[in-house]
Amino acid sequence: MKIAVLPGDGIGPEVTAQAVKVLKAIQSDGLKFEMEEAPIGGAGYDAAGDPLPEATLKLANAADAVLLGAVGGYQYDKLPRPMRPEQGLLRIRKELNLFANLRPAILYEELADASSLKPEIVAGLDIMIVRELTGDLYFGQPRGIRVNANGEREGFNTMLYSESEVRRVAHTGFQIAMKRGKKMCSVEKANVLETSELWREVVLEVAKQYPEVELSHMYVDNAAMQLVRNPKQFDVILTGNIFGDILSDEASMLTGSIGMLPSASLNENNKGMYEPIHGSAPDIAGKNIANPLATILSVAMMLRYTFNQEESALRIEAAVKSAISQGYRTADIYVEGTRKVGTVEMGEAVVAAL
Ligand SMILES: NC(=O)c1ccc[n+]([C@@H]2O[C@H](COP(=O)([O-])OP(=O)(O)OC[C@H]3O[C@@H](n4cnc5c(N)ncnc54)[C@H](O)[C@@H]3O)[C@@H](O)[C@H]2O)c1
Numbered sequence: 277m278k279i280a281v282l283p284g285d286g287i288g289p290e291v292t293a294q295a296v297k298v299l300k301a302i303q304s305d306g307l308k309f310e311m312e313e314a315p316i317g318g319a320g321y322d323a324a325g326d327p328l329p330e331a332t333l334k335l336a337n338a339a340d341a342v343l344l345g346a347v348g349g350y351q352y353d354k355l356p357r358p359m360r361p362e363q364g365l366l367r368i369r370k371e372l373n374l375f376a377n378l379r380p381a382i383l384y385e386e387l388a389d390a391s392s393l394k395p396e397i398v399a400g401l402d403i404m405i406v407r408e409l410t411g412d413l414y415f416g417q418p419r420g421i422r423v424n425a426n427g428e429r430e431g432f433n434t435m436l437y438s439e440s441e442v443r444r445v446a447h448t449g450f451q452i453a454m455k456r457g458k459k460m461c462s463v464e465k466a467n468v469l470e471t472s473e474l475w476r477e478v479v480l481e482v483a484k485q486y487p488e489v490e491l492s493h494m495y496v497d498n499a500a501m502q503l504v505r506n507p508k509q510f511d512v513i514l515t516g517n518i519f520g521d522i523l524s525d526e527a528s529m530l531t532g533s534i535g536m537l538p539s540a541s542l543n544e545n546n547k548g549m550y551e552p553i554h555g556s557a558p559d560i561a562g563k564n565i566a567n568p569l570a571t572i573l574s575v576a577m578m579l580r581y582t583f584n585q586e587e588s589a590l591r592i593e594a595a596v597k598s599a600i601s602q603g604y605r606t607a608d609i610y611v612e613g614t615r616k617v618g619t620v621e622m623g624e625a626v627v628a629a630l
């Protein structure tokens with residue numbers, strides 16, 4: 277099993293190193309991983325003048341799965357847009373056709389105290405956000421900054437979805453819903469946006485093939501509110517690229533920290549890229565304080581979705597749970613009475629639990 281490892285920037289290399297340790301340890305299940313590293317994001321720009329160097333893309337194309345840390349850093353913010361770290365990430369998602377981004381928000385009961393919400397509101401929380409990842413405002417043309425008729429600059433982006441783009445991610449959503457609670461909420465803004473109007477029409481059409489799934493629709497502003505009012509009303513949330521980006525960061529805090537939320541980005545053959553949903557966190561980079569659990573849990577998703585090794589995936593998730601119940605906490609999920617540890621120590625605790 278070939279894995280391209282792209283640590284990226286900021287805390288990316290720190291959290292990725294812990295996930296790689298877990299991958300090495302899980303080889304005791306009889307799995308064999310060939311891992312090769314390459315730069316992406318700011319690291320790609322520094323090494324090759326490109327946030328997605330050709331050699332990195334080649335490696336990712338040849339691999340069965342990609343493990344990614346995070347990209348970005350203030351020092352790159354003034355570069356022309358195509359050279360910025362975030363563009364490297366968007367390009368690799370597009371190149372590998374990773375249109376379905378799964379972002380599960382699960383509360384480990386031991387972390388109820390770390391959640392932004394009261395324990396009774398989040399107890400047992402288990403939501404799956406299915407976010408479309410290769411369309412929407414992120415990729416729609418035209419886009420840019422131009423001078424308008426009044427001689428004033430204006431910025432513009434295009435929210436764009438074709439029927440086929442909505443259809444394929446809707447199928448992913450319904451298929452996941454069938455394996456879970458058979459309940460899905462499609463989130464958009466059809467009261468205002470034509471893109472969303474079409475989204476809703478297509479989702480309703482695809483729904484006919486999944487009569488067992490209870491489908492509902494919700495406007496994104498209400499969904500943002502409902503997520504903190506009563507998050508357990510949701511099982512699967514299906515949504516577009518920009519709304520999914522925002523709602524998944526919001527959902528992460530229900531589980532205690534953004535450092536807890538993993539993700540899988542899949543194409544139609546379940547080739548996948550696996551990354552935590554958080555960014556490069558420049559404010560805490562290089563200090564050994566970042567939470568590596570989101571990245572470690574992303575490795576579990578890799579074993580589940582790309583390599584079909586459900587038992588090993590469950591074993592990693594159980595090891596994370598065990599490290600947490602033994603009291604190990606990075607700063608972001610620390611509460612009084614637990615053991616505050618660094619990034620490396622948390623990785624070691626998971627490996628020991630494995
Ligand atoms: N997938 C990605 O690579 C990705 C995702 C989001 C943001 N970014 C980039 O990251 C850079 C920083 O963006 P930002 O600050 O808006 O978002 P961020 O997710 O990097 O950080 C937001 C806050 O969460 C904290 N945080 C994030 N991950 C953490 C972890 N594992 N453990 C503990 N705390 C953690 C950070 O310290 C920060 O206070 C930007 O350049 C942005 O474009 C990249």
Ligand SMILES: CC(C)[C@H](C(=O)O)[C@@H](O)C(=O)O
Pocket residue numbers: 362365366521553554555
């Ligand atoms: C860095 C950025 C391009 C990225 C996104 O918006 O998709 C990030 O926020 C994420 O959630 O993975």
Ligand SMILES: [Mg+2]
Pocket residue numbers: 521522525553
């Ligand atoms: Mg995001």
